């Protein structure tokens with residue numbers, strides 16, 4: 128699109144000179160930083176403090192390099208001429224002429240307060256701006272300029288849109304299968320959201336294509352820049368699927384941000400990657416809050432269960448099975464009460480339980496001993512009385528000035544004290560029968576073990592889930608093994624929270640990490656040893672000549688293995704492994720993120736919210752979504768209902784109202800569905816018009832072939848553009864195979880390549896994505912699920928240019944508004 132205010136060639140030349148100077152400055156800084164980094168990597172050893180400082184310097188330097196690399200494309204994209212005569216260039220990063228800052232910045236970072244007018248100034252509210260200039264570059268070359276003079280006398284066009292020419296050029300551009308940042312054309316309502324200083328939960332509601340994902344990602348970059356302390360805790364971005372995360376994966380690195388972890392909820396339990404398929408009804412049930420109670424009950428029923436009689440313990444009636452004397456139900460229940468009263472998680476409270484049980488047993492044993500001693504004492508006293516020795520001793524004591532009453536105590540010393548109790552307890556713990564009984568009474572549990580055993584045992588499940596009916600419990604029941612589903616992940620997390628650190632697992636993890644590092648280190652040592660032995664002759668000669676110390680046998684040289692074993696090398700390696708915040712956070716279930724961003728937030732189950740809230744105890748969150756696009760178990764809901772259990776009413780709502788993706792003609796069709804889905808909801812306003820969407824009717828039997836033919840034809844019309852064929856989730860395999868037969872290279876399956884020219888997706892996979900052209904097949908099939916209207920709404924709003932629908936039978940609601948095509952060839 129040509130600029131609205133064409134500028135002279137020499138004006139472009141002047142901007143080129145400035146932009147070239149900026150690139151020279153970046154090259155200079157980049158070279159210097161690379162040299163510093165190389166020098167740092169050559170350093171080794173030193174104190175722990177020195178290593179820590181090196182790690183910090185490494186993180187700082189590589190972060191700076193990443194930012195400069197990322198700024199290569201579109202380094203400078205704007206200029207503000209202010210009414211006071213000053214001028215600022217706006218770009219991806221901030222640059223100054225000299226490290227001490229110089230007077231004015233060469234380039235203002237888009238996130239800095241000084242850049243804000245670039246996004247929000249309008250002729251009606253110019254914010255001190257006289258002219259806003261968009262500088263369009265290709266590589267390092269300035270190719271165009273687009274000026275807006277913000278003079279209220281010149282009000283024309285859509286005064287809500289900043290840099291309309293540049294914006295329309297961006298939204299009309301062909302799609303690549305990867306999302307790009309929109310830093311050069313952010314709009315005022317988006318800018319307000321991404322710069323929001325709200326510290327708690329910010330909800331961003333907006334219809335399809337309003338830039339919610341774009342805003343969420345730019346907000347992550349903004350927060351990391353404006354609240355530097357966040358970098359230490361990292362930012363988590365949660366998306367609905369791995370396909371979606373691949374789609375958005377380049378945006379933040381493109382903005383120079385690497386401290387962000389992108390993840391689905393299913394990937395947030397370290398050590399488990401969901402690989403189990405299960406019925407939608409099972410997943411929906413697992414997402415319900417009632418599962419939190421079920422898991423809590425499952426943990427409780429593993430704490431001194433009432434059937435301890437079978438656990439090699441004595442019964443309360445005193446009958447003795449000879450295994451663990453005194454371990455009766457009273458003792459267990461009292462100890463369990465004490466352990467629970469601590470409020471500690473199960474595995475940690477186990478220590479209290481064990482201490483209490485063994486303490487009580489030890490005390491009982493001690494009391495028995497004491498009673499024995501008392502009896503002995505009484506017998507001795509009787510003997511003494513008979514011999515009247517006592518009286519004689521009392522007489523002697525009285526004569527010597529002693530206390531005759533103390534005779535009894537002094538004569539028979541205390542038999543047991545706390546030290547004795549401790550000794551008895553240690554002896555008890557050494558008893559295999561006691562240990563077995565304790566393990567059965569209060570076992571150390573892992574989350575996987577707890578859930579696997581719970582789901583595999585209908586009796587356990589019935590006792591833990593009295594609130595679920597039999598058919599619901601049947602949905603949960605399964606044989607042990609067979610992996611975990613995405614809906615299991617929040618349940619594992621819930622269990623982990625209630626179980627606490629599990630000693631065995633922690634020990635096993637440490638041992639595994641140590642073994643891995645040692646194996647790696649051993650390989651390094653072996654390789655270096657090989658290298659030394661490989662050139663034995665030469666080395667020996669040289670070694671002898673240069674006086675290298677002899678060490679083993681006839682070998683003259685000293686190899687690393689002679690001075691360092693694998694364990695030590697592993698420890699060194701640990702110190703030099705530079706893990707980013709995102710990597711460390713991904714490996715740690717208990718990591719507390721500084722900020723959490725959730726995209727398609729309307730999709731998350733109640734159990735998933737519990738998991739996310741644990742990852743963000745500070746509740747600093749940005750949640751973006753569209754209630755009308757909800758495929759959640761409960762259908763279209765409200766943000767209040769979703770958030771109230773976690774944050775009460777402490778959240779703020781922001782709205783986005785402009786659709787940058789879908790042309791008005793397509794949005795008009797989708798609005799018909801919106802009226803059914805969420806009556807009264809205002810559809811977003813499209814920034815442009817385009818091609819009217821069309822529909823074509825076929826028979827059920829002919830649908831696959833006609834779809835394939837249409838896909839092939841549409842792909843031909845698109846040229847370099849991207850086409851998505853969106854089908855009902857359960858028909859993905861069948862219809863993808865049909866399309867692939869007539870469009871070679873069409874991508875589909877669990878991990879489709881979105882950069883392929885044609886891709887076939889189920890509706891669930893298409894969430895959050897967009898394509899130049901979309902063909903929706905079998906809308907009635909899409910509508911046939913419990914959240915069918917939302918799904919169809921999603922499918923109809925993925926296109927940036929063209930939309931066609933292939934249906935059988937009468938056209939479903941909304942689709943009937945589309946232009947009816949009679950045959951495959953009559954393309955609009």
Ligand SMILES: Nc1ncnc2c1ncn2[C@@H]1O[C@H](COP(=O)(O)OP(=O)(O)OP(=O)(O)O)[C@@H](O)[C@H]1O
Nearest residue numbers: 297309312313314335336337338339340341787895
């Ligand atoms: N200010 C902008 N300038 C240029 N393009 C923009 C702008 N805002 C959004 N877009 C583009 O509009 C398209 C839709 O944006 P995005 O995917 O963020 O919308 P969304 O609200 O998340 O949509 P949905 O809910 O339907 O998935 C993207 O191609 C995005 O790059």
